[in-house]
Amino acid sequence: MDQASQLRNIIKMNAQVQQRPTARVITVTSGKGGVGKSNVSINLAVQLRKLGQRVIIFDADFGLANIEVMFGAIPRHNLGDLIYQGKNIREIITEGPMDIGFISGGSGIAGLTNLGRDYINYLIQNLAELDMLADVIIIDTGAGISDAVIEFLVASGEVLLVTTPEPTSITDSYSLLKALNRHVRFSREMTAIKVIANKVRSPEEGQQLYNKLNAVVSRYLKIPIRYLGHVPEDPQLVKAVMQQTPISIDNPNAKSSRAFENLAYVLTNNADDATFKKHGMTGFFANMVRGIKSREWQQ
Template sequence: MQDQATQLRNIIKNANSTKSNRPLARVITVTSGKGGVGKSNVAINLAIQFRKMGQRVIILDADFGLANIEIMFGTVPKHNLCDLIYQGKNIKEVITWGPMGVGFISGGSGISGMYNLSRDYLVYIIVNLAELDAIADTIIVDTGAGISDAVLEFLVASGEIILVTTPEPTSITDSYSLLKALNHHPRFSREDTVIKTVSNRVSSEAEGEQLYHKLSAVSTRYLKLPLTYLGSIPQDQQLSNAVMQQSPVSIAFPNAKSVRSFESIAKKLMGGPGTEPEVQPRGMAAFFSHIIKSRKLESTTAEAVSGTKG
């Protein structure tokens, strides 16, 4: 059996030999300033809508300690990211396939544990994660809620962020606090990041737009940070019923009013034929190498998976 060092060298060699042909996945990070605003529901139902549009989709559940994605999918994964890191599983083995062929990876405590790993291990993991670029067209990262260091690291690494908020005053305040913390992060690049908002649980489209304008006004005035509006999701009893059934509303009740909104938002995200993307796909290797930049692994990572950045 090959020792670990030999396996690592072979993986890096294979990554380099195929780098020119490797596709890059679009990474979308879904977040919120507080819990309980429906962030995971947005992530899951957008994934379902992307699948209906022919996209290959994987959700990375990075909400440590909460298994929202697997609960709503009604399935328990056999493996999570910890098994990739500590048990030698490959990336395909830690993907659980849910409804309509949407894949998801349970992060568990695996991502936070990456900070304590050796350099060789990190290169091994990043090269494995780079293989997701060949498996999925779009990867949706469902972060934890709030302003933790882990959440901010994901947002800093992402070129495309969806911020979910509700009309509740605390949700608006917490969303602004999250934007403020992100804006002050030393590695945040506003030039390379697009922040899009979704107004959830609104009584009307007008209320959704009003919520966006309120948040956008303070963000632009005090942070000089522009936001774009994706749309709103209405209050919908059928969505609540779907959660109780442990099924995405886009599958359980495809004609629900909330589903029409998810369809509209997904189409807006995909753009029309010939539309230039707002953010060039970076791929998962670049995404995770950005997260562990504080360990100064850029040169090693770039050597191992060069060519994966857009």
């Protein structure tokens, strides 16, 4: 099969997923490391689980293993084992606290560019099962600007951008959005970008952080971004990280736990969020693989 036919096949699979049950896919990202992105992913997962949602975290930060470290669990398999070793999707899901599942991307993410039609079919057919196993799938990307991160964001219907009051964090967040805006397949109408102000000293500081970022993004990029909320600086959160336990489990009454609880509540009570669904995890990966293949063939 030639390359054009292979791309058409991916597009066809993407159209077919519209008839299947779909999970809500939320991609969590940041313009730089050290802003607490993975902590946000994990604690949002815990709080969504407390609200009765079935949650799976997909760890797409293949350079690090933050999710498994914070969960205190070592995955036996990763996405690469599904693609190359014939494992099924259930075999590569590691069970975390509160029955939250997580999947390690491992080397499988980097290998997507080399997949042939049969491997792509197998991958997407397995990922279709995630739409039945979870109500919400949280994708924790790598930090910073890379081709892989941008492809994840382009394929996403819903992006949570984690930033902090540090000037470099705000600048890097803007740079990430600038790179995303330049991507040929990025659509302002199809991707909702929501900002989380992390490690702030007060709600007012969080709002000011968002206002600064929104001012430059609106002026120069014309991308609509929304303020989801803030997470305060909290010594109890640092302690929980050292103990490899999510703060939302270790200390539910901590001020950061309450903040994560509020963020989860806002996420589940915004009626317009349904507009940004891109056909669940199946459609997400079909979109992503299509983008990677298109870029590869254009080179």
